[in-house]
Amino acid sequence: MKKPALAAAAFAALVLPTIASAGGPIERACLRSDRQAANVATCNCIQQVADMTLPSGDQRRAAKFFANPDEAQDVRFSSRSSDTAFWKRYKSFGEAAQAYCGG
Template sequence: MKTLTRAAALALFALPISSTFASAGPIDSACMRAGNGANRATCGCIQQVADMTLRGGDQRRAAKFFLNPDQAQETRVSKRDSDNAFWARYKQFGEAAQAYCG
């Protein structure tokens, strides 16, 4: 919970300042390719939250969910410890992204 609170506090200060800079990371790119009606500002915001809450490997893994939601479901119900740990981090990212970009 402290990590989420810390990320939220950072987002309050970082998002307005950094919104003028392009941020084309794996989440932003996948979001734009997904064709779900999201715009550059929304996808960029989600990427900024990802930069604050997820490591690079986690971002690349999460980006795959935009184009293949079934893969997210498979990860969520997995019995593997590594999948469960990733899902906990991904869930925190999703909650933070919803709070600041939704």
Template sequence: MKPVALAACAAVLLSLSSGLALAGPIERACLGSDRKAANRAVCACVQQVADMTLRGGDQRKAAAFFKDPERAQKVRMSKSDNDNDFWRRYKAFGQQAEAYCAR
């Protein structure tokens, strides 16, 4: 393969993969999920809302719910003040994401 063609292929691959690399934890988890509504536009929108409403640690914790929904239930039912505070933030995030991204 000619060096120019090889460089062009590398540039295309890099541009395609950089979008996912730049995605936040919620967007990556959304895109990796088996949900029917999960597509780039929806997942990017949900990540935008997460960026506006959740701190980084909260985003990582929420992203884990995509792979393990039972984990969300455990946090929701927890008696821990930290979990209860997180759940309030997470619930507000969910409501805002639904309103903002369901257009």
């Protein structure tokens, strides 16, 4: 495991259990998705990581990717600086969620 991912996992292990999620946009989109790993525990975990790493506007934008993965690719390959900045934050969130939530 890479050092940043390990640090994120350690931080998440200490902080996440104390954060109560109120069913944010990522969690709701995750639960509505047809992904095999989508269950209450996993989706809640991902939302908790989102609460720690993404502002609310980014969470709403990222939640749309569950229903429309092509939108994620459009953002990823966009030349707009705002999309590039968002993608960097989103990628960091994804790495932290994978490290902590295991999936």
